[in-house]
Amino acid sequence: MVLLTIPKILFNHWFYLSIIAVIVAIHYFWGKTPPPPKPSHFFIKHKKTIARIGDIFLILCVLFGWKVILGVFNPLSESEIKLESSHYVWWPFLISSIGISGLSGVLLGDLSVFQSNLTKVKRFILLIICLLPTVFTILALLIGHSETYWPIIKLGLIYSFICWINNGPAIIIGRHFFWVAWVVLRKLRLVSGDYSSF
Numbered sequence: 050m051v052l053l054t055i056p057k058i059l060f061n062h063w064f065y066l067s068i069i070a071v072i073v074a075i076h077y078f079w080g081k082t083p084p085p086p087k088p089s090h091f092f093i094k095h096k097k098t099i100a101r102i103g104d105i106f107l108i109l110c111v112l113f114g115w116k117v118i119l120g121v122f123n124p125l126s127e128s129e130i131k132l133e134s135s136h137y138v139w140w141p142f143l144i145s146s147i148g149i150s151g152l153s154g155v156l157l158g159d160l161s162v163f164q165s166n167l168t169k170v171k172r173f174i175l176l177i178i179c180l181l182p183t184v185f186t187i188l189a190l191l192i193g194h195s196e197t198y199w200p201i202i203k204l205g206l207i208y209s210f211i212c213w214i215n216n217g218p219a220i221i222i223g224r225h226f227f228w229v230a231w232v233v234l235r236k237l238r239l240v241s242g243d244y245s246s247f
Contacts, residue, residue: 082238085241104160107157108160111157114153122141140189143188147182147185147205148204148208150181150182151181151208151211151212152208153181154182155211157178158175158215158216158225165225167224178212181212182205182209186202190202
């Protein structure tokens with residue numbers, strides 16, 4: 050009985066979250082807060098260059114993801130789309146777009162331009178980015194079948210949640226997710242010092 054229970058526990062994500070929570074609680078009550086991190090001279094000297102390289106990498110990841118989706122599920126490549134076959138042409142593209150738009154929203158939200166000086170324009174752009182998974186979900190529901198509604202809704206909720214977790218703080222309070230995470234970690238005495246963004 051024990052041998053059959055252990056593998057199930059190891060595959061349960063709540064098991065690992067519980068371990069992390071226990072470790073954090075032990076560190077909070079009995080641990081010592083680490084000193085503020087000291088960035089290397091190389092990082093300070095090449096901070097803008099590193100930020101640009103990171104931005105280029107994130108943008109390339111987004112472009113590559115959409116390139117794959119458009120290459121595999123491109124409804125516009127069909128020379129003639131009949132109304133009765135639109136479900137088979139557009140539906141796979143919209144389903145794939147839910148996921149890729151959510152992941153793209155996370156990557157675009159991590160660009161250095163969105164990590165500081167979050168003006169209303171930047172926050173509005175992030176809001177549009179975060180709404181894309183919802184838009185694709187609604188479009189997929191409109192042309193989908195009733196038996197696929199709940200899986201589509203779950204998919205849309207998952208990727209919208211991921212996108213909003215990363216970009217929500219920037220949209221709502223004008224602070225990037227990394228800043229919020231740093232403040233939380235500082236409250237838990239896991240880090241010290243001020244957050245340094247690009």
